[in-house]
Structures are given as structure tokens and as C-alpha cells.
Amino acid sequence: MxxxxxxxxxxxxxxxxxxxxxxxxxxxxxxxxxxxxxxxxxxxxxxxxxxxxxxxxxxxxxxxxxxxxxxxxxxxxxxxxxxxxxxxxxxxxxxxxxxxxxxxxxxxxxxxxxxxxxxxxxxxxxxxxxxxxxxxxxxxxxxxxxxxxxxxxxxxxxxxxxxxxxxxxxxxxxxxxxxxxxxxxxDPDGVAPREDELRARTSLSMFQRDGMLHLNGAFAPDKAAPLLAAVHGYVSAEFAAKRDGRDPAAADADRRPLGQIQADALVHLAEHDLSCESTGPLNGATVVVRVDLEDLEHGTGYGLIDGTDQPVSIGTIRRMAADGGVIPWVCGADSEVLDWGRTRRLFTPAQRLALAERDGGCAFCGLPPQMTKAHHIRWWARDTGPTDLTNGILLCETCHHLIHDNAWDIHIDGIGTRAKVWFLPPPHIDPKRTPRPGGRARTELIA
Known part of the structure; x- marks a missing residue:
């Protein structure tokens, strides 16, 4: 003892x-x-x-x-x-x-x-x-x-x-x-049996009390993915509207908590499905599934769905592909330019996919990619930073301000989607400035 x-x-x-x-x-x-x-x-x-x-x-x-x-x-x-x-x-x-x-x-x-x-x-x-x-x-x-x-x-x-x-x-x-x-x-062979267990626990209960409808649900990863993508997209669009067109100090400013906005998102989805007339922005919401092409072709291994923690089997990925179609994407192929230097200011969709593959979402706090933006590490205007993967990072709005307002530094170790992201705290937080891992390297087994 x-x-x-x-x-x-x-x-x-x-x-x-x-x-x-x-x-x-x-x-x-x-x-x-x-x-x-x-x-x-x-x-x-x-x-x-x-x-x-x-x-x-x-x-x-x-x-x-x-x-x-x-x-x-x-x-x-x-x-x-x-x-x-x-x-x-x-x-x-x-x-x-x-x-x-x-x-x-x-x-x-x-x-x-x-x-x-x-x-x-x-x-x-x-x-x-x-x-x-x-x-x-x-x-x-x-x-x-x-x-x-x-x-x-x-x-x-x-x-x-x-x-x-x-x-x-x-x-x-x-x-x-x-x-x-x-x-x-x-144990990639164990992914499918674990999925079966989660599907068996999938449920949605509804009851009315005190004049309100109460929902209590649990969804397996493949069922949760489109729901998460749509709700996150709606919330992201609402936050963008707040930033771009509304005065936060105004009397009529939208100060609703996140839970209320997410409830509105679910209602919006139901209204749209019933009438196809009530359309609204989902901020480019889509379901992104990550899997090696060789694993997909041979039916081995497993894949990951953006926004969910539980890996999914190849069988599930194939079913999702059959339902929604598959867009092949090869990072760095000759047909797609991923480093634009100073010729473009905004990151392209292909670059965002590459950054999502590397960062897994907000590289600092882990929010899903749908709730992030691609930012220049070295600023475009102030530091003449290029619009390249080595100078790009996915951050949610909160973490973007936190990092810049508090003088954190960001270092990218390596190139491409397997590069590792490091955050260096300012001296007043850590005098030694010990690097902290960010992105997918924090919680995933990547090279």
C-alpha cells in the first residue's frame, strides 16, 4: 500500500x-x-x-x-x-x-x-x-x-x-x-455484432404531458448519422445567421439556448417531409462516411461516420451507399488541386473534406465537421498565409475565437490527411508551452 x-x-x-x-x-x-x-x-x-x-x-x-x-x-x-x-x-x-x-x-x-x-x-x-x-x-x-x-x-x-x-x-x-x-x-470482425446489439436497442418513445410532447430516443450509428447531420446543419445555419445578420445586443436578438434551436430543427425536418414546401437552410448538411477503398471493395475492416463515435461495419456502409450514392474522393489526386497557395482565399469543398479527414471535426474541441469552418492558421490578410492544407484547420466558432483571442499557436506535423495537429498554449497558461494534441490523433489510432 x-x-x-x-x-x-x-x-x-x-x-x-x-x-x-x-x-x-x-x-x-x-x-x-x-x-x-x-x-x-x-x-x-x-x-x-x-x-x-x-x-x-x-x-x-x-x-x-x-x-x-x-x-x-x-x-x-x-x-x-x-x-x-x-x-x-x-x-x-x-x-x-x-x-x-x-x-x-x-x-x-x-x-x-x-x-x-x-x-x-x-x-x-x-x-x-x-x-x-x-x-x-x-x-x-x-x-x-x-x-x-x-x-x-x-x-x-x-x-x-x-x-x-x-x-x-x-x-x-x-x-x-x-x-x-x-x-x-x-477486432474489425466484432464491429458488425456490436452494431446488431445497438440496433436491437434502437427506439423512440413519445408521450404528452403538461401540454407538451416529450421524445426519448436511442439510435444506432447508421440511423443517427442523417439525423445528426440535418440537426447540426440547421443549428450551424442559425448560428451563421446570428453572426452575419443580427445584432446580438438588439432587443429582438435570438438568444434561445441550443436545446430550443435543436427542437426547431426536428420540427423543420418533419414539416418539410410532410409538405415539401417549408424549406430552410441546413448549411450544407450531408452524411460523410470514411472508409478505405480496399476495405470497401473486399468487404473487410470498418468505417467511421462523421459526428458519431461508434465505428460501423462494411455491410452497414454498403447499405448506406446503396441508399444515398457514393461520391469517390481521392485526396491529392491529379484531378483535384488541394493546395492553392495565394491564388484563392476560401478553402474548396475538396479541401474541407481533406481537413475533415485529418481533424475529424473541430481540431480543438471535437465538434463534428458540420459545425466547423476551415480557417487559415497563418491569416490570409495579415500574415499572407496560403490556402493550403498545411495552413488550414477546422475549428468551431467558439474555439476559433478562443485560440486567436488567447494567443494559442497551432503547429501541423507532417503533410496530408495523416498529419498531426498540435496546439501550443500561451506562456500565461503554460510557461513551458507544452504542445497538446488536437484533431483525430487525440482519440483515434492513426499513423
Whole structure:
């Protein structure tokens, strides 16, 4: 246990140091708020590591075969999970997941009493050092357990190292996206069965209450793709209209929240389908499916749909192609110019497709391509930047202003659609200006 306590004590000291000059949260400066928040993040992650190890010990001392000597029963609980849930104020399900994580990352002993390495030592080490939280570690461990028999221990060990390395600094949603792409890469034959499970859960319920219609839906990736593209396109068009033709300070300015605009988008789609008279802008909305031509021809591998996290099978892609038609696009072919230099100011549709292939959407926050614009890294007017892929990047409006207003720098490593995007924070955010990965490289397995 001492190996886990040392980082925990260091994290506590870090919180104390960052809080030392302030008397309560209300008195913290901006720099102190960031410092305390970062320190609390480290503290929470290291606490998770210790708690997972303790949970594994509680489960070991509360196993059923101990009968009345079970530690949980002696304390008045049915199981170790109930004991943990009661003492920490969490749910029994969360406590059970913590126990499972502790058992997967704790050191083991064989029948001779010899100490063995943890089942997932890389995850354990990252948790003990405060690099990943319990929720991310649990998602990784659950995934590795699921694919271990199919891919073998050596491949699973490589996946463990890669996932832990990339998961540090990602949100839980981004870790789940990373895991989904990794699973499709390691086990492409398993994509179709997982799709069948998702289709079986597809549903839409409707009921009226308090004078309003309530919708609750769940859609498989191929069914969600056109819905997402249309709604995002409508929302993007509304935001563009706000920017281009409306005064945000005016009394009649549209200040509706995103949820209301998305509701209007769904109504618009229904009205258009019923009458074909109520037309409105969808800001070029379309469904973009990404797949290797060789995989499509041979029926192997998998593909990705812009705006959805779950990879889809080749069979699904072929059905979508049959329904909507396929436009072949070869990045960099002689028939299409992708680098225009200073001869054009605006990025072409082909260039946007190439940038979407590289960035996957907003390269900074991950919004889908339909909600982004192609921007010059070195400005066209001020810096005489060319309209080339190496000088282009997809950003949503919010991130575009955030980057320029706060003096972030952008670096493109490599050329073409497999280039990697890096964001360099300004010195007042990070004095070392440590590059942060952007684009698809954050959550996907790309070269």
C-alpha cells in the first residue's frame, strides 16, 4: 500500500501549497483557481488509486466462502460493495465497479503465496501516479477484459500501453471514444455484432404531458448519422445567421439556448417531409462516411461516420451507399488541386473534406465537421498565409475565437490527411508551452 500512499501524500501537499496564499475559494485569483483545480485533479486521481486497492482488499476479506468471518458481514453489510457504497455515499453499482477495478489492478498471489504482478500493471502504475482517474481506468480495464481472449495477451498488453498513454489528459467521453476506435482497429470482425446489439436497442418513445410532447430516443450509428447531420446543419445555419445578420445586443436578438434551436430543427425536418414546401437552410448538411477503398471493395475492416463515435461495419456502409450514392474522393489526386497557395482565399469543398479527414471535426474541441469552418492558421490578410492544407484547420466558432483571442499557436506535423495537429498554449497558461494534441490523433489510432 505504501507505493500508492506516497503519490497521495504528495498530492495533498500540492493542494496545500496551491491553497496557501488564499483564505477560502472566493479569494483565489485566476492563477490560484487553476492551480488548485489541477492539484485537486491529481489528488482525486491518486485517491482513486488507493481506494481501488482498498476496495480489492475489502472484497478479498469479504468473499462468500468466509461465511460468518466475512468482513462485510461482520460490519453489518451483505457485500463489500454495499459497505463501500454506504461509507462513501455512492451507489452500489459504482462501488462494485471500484471493487472490480481494484481486483484488476491490485497485485496478486498464486497458490504458493508468491506475489504476482497486477493483471493490468500499466493501468495500475498510471493510477498510482495520478495520471488517470478511476472512471477512465475502469473503462480501459472493461475493454481489455472484453477483447483479451479474441486478440491475445500480447496484443492486449500493447493496447493497454497505448490507451493509458493517450488517456492521460482526456475527458471520460474522449476516453470512451478512443476505446471504441481501438476496439474496431483490434477486432474489425466484432464491429458488425456490436452494431446488431445497438440496433436491437434502437427506439423512440413519445408521450404528452403538461401540454407538451416529450421524445426519448436511442439510435444506432447508421440511423443517427442523417439525423445528426440535418440537426447540426440547421443549428450551424442559425448560428451563421446570428453572426452575419443580427445584432446580438438588439432587443429582438435570438438568444434561445441550443436545446430550443435543436427542437426547431426536428420540427423543420418533419414539416418539410410532410409538405415539401417549408424549406430552410441546413448549411450544407450531408452524411460523410470514411472508409478505405480496399476495405470497401473486399468487404473487410470498418468505417467511421462523421459526428458519431461508434465505428460501423462494411455491410452497414454498403447499405448506406446503396441508399444515398457514393461520391469517390481521392485526396491529392491529379484531378483535384488541394493546395492553392495565394491564388484563392476560401478553402474548396475538396479541401474541407481533406481537413475533415485529418481533424475529424473541430481540431480543438471535437465538434463534428458540420459545425466547423476551415480557417487559415497563418491569416490570409495579415500574415499572407496560403490556402493550403498545411495552413488550414477546422475549428468551431467558439474555439476559433478562443485560440486567436488567447494567443494559442497551432503547429501541423507532417503533410496530408495523416498529419498531426498540435496546439501550443500561451506562456500565461503554460510557461513551458507544452504542445497538446488536437484533431483525430487525440482519440483515434492513426499513423
Amino acid at each position: 505504501s507505493s500508492s500512499l506516497a503519490p497521495l501524500l504528495e498530492a495533498v501537499a500540492l493542494v496545500q501549497d496551491s491553497w496557501a496564499d488564499a483564505d477560502g475559494g472566493a479569494d483565489l485569483s485566476r492563477a490560484q483557481l487553476i492551480a488548485v483545480n489541477n492539484a485537486l485533479g491529481v489528488l482525486r486521481r491518486t485517491t482513486d488509486a488507493v481506494h481501488a486497492e482498498v476496495a480489492a482488499g475489502l472484497a478479498r476479506e469479504s468473499r462468500r466462502e468466509l461465511g460468518p468471518d466475512s468482513l462485510a458481514r461482520q460490519q453489518g453489510f451483505r457485500s463489500s460493495a454495499q459497505l463501500i457504497a454506504t461509507t462513501t455515499g455512492t451507489s452500489t453499482g459504482d462501488a462494485a465497479r471500484l471493487v472490480k477495478l481494484g481486483e484488476a489492478t491490485a497485485r496478486r498471489t498464486n497458490l504458493l503465496g508468491e506475489v504476482l504482478p497486477a493483471k493490468f500493471p500499466v493501468v495500475r502504475d498510471a493510477m498510482c501516479r495520478g495520471r488517470i482517474a478511476a472512471a477512465a481506468a475502469d473503462a480501459i480495464v472493461t475493454f481489455l477484459d472484453r477483447v483479451l481472449l479474441r486478440v491475445g495477451r500480447s496484443v492486449a498488453a500493447e493496447a493497454e500501453e497505448l490507451l493509458v498513454e493517450k488517456a492521460a489528459g482526456l475527458s471520460l467521453d474522449e476516453v470512451r471514444k478512443l476505446i471504441a476506435r481501438t476496439e474496431a482497429h483490434l
